[in-house]
Amino acid sequence: MCPSIVLYQPDIAGNTGTILRLAACFGLTVELIEPAGFDSSDRALKRAGMDYAAMATLKRHVDWSAFLADCEQRPGRIVLLTTKATTTYSDFVFQENDRLLFGRESAGVPDDVHARADARLTIPMAAGARSLNLAVSAGIVAAEAMRQGGWLLDA
Numbered sequence: 296m297c298p299s300i301v302l303y304q305p306d307i308a309g310n311t312g313t314i315l316r317l318a319a320c321f322g323l324t325v326e327l328i329e330p331a332g333f334d335s336s337d338r339a340l341k342r343a344g345m346d347y348a349a350m351a352t353l354k355r356h357v358d359w360s361a362f363l364a365d366c367e368q369r370p371g372r373i374v375l376l377t378t379k380a381t382t383t384y385s386d387f388v389f390q391e392n393d394r395l396l397f398g399r400e401s402a403g404v405p406d407d408v409h410a411r412a413d414a415r416l417t418i419p420m421a422a423g424a425r426s427l428n429l430a431v432s433a434g435i436v437a438a439e440a441m442r443q444g445g446w447l448l449d450a
């Protein structure tokens with residue numbers, strides 16, 4: 296078991312496709328909290344995910360409440376990645392059933408989702424930078440979580 300990548304109402308199909316490719320390559324599950332800003336036939340999703348998307352395990356939740364209900368069935372921490380946190384992701388000790396939650400490209404996550412998270416982490420940036428690309432931030436944090444847990448696949 297490895298942490299999963301959870302996307303909160305993603306807006307941009309290409310980012311989700313890139314994350315599905317990442318997940319397929321790392322052996323991670325992606326959980327998508329709907330509604331998304333695109334549908335599964337989106338060309339940008341297919342282009343970014345390529346044939347890897349079919350290899351990825353994708354679990355959809357119709358909304359935030361459904362996601363929380365699912366969390367009840369499989370306990371684990373909700374670990375939010377946000378620019379509005381003080382703990383650096385690499386100082387955090389990840390666990391195998393963590394759900395790494397990323398906000399939508401346009402607006403991050405609403406306050407109630409921010410408050411519900413069990414931990415809130417940030418990826419430090421240069422002064423004046425607003426945020427990283429969603430897929431880039433998912434790659435950075437997934438790699439660190441997997442490095443810590445020894446879950447990276449052997450070369």
Ligand SMILES: C[S@@+](CC[C@H](N)C(=O)[O-])C[C@H]1O[C@@H](n2cnc3c(N)ncnc32)[C@H](O)[C@@H]1O
Pocket residue numbers: 375376377378396397398399400401402403404416417418419420425426427428429432
């Ligand atoms: C493009 S950013 C969202 C920007 C949005 N305007 C906001 O204010 O949150 C999309 C998501 O990527 C993740 N992210 C981007 N940069 C990050 C950073 N420096 N630290 C932690 N998470 C980050 C967060 O999960 C964020 O919600």
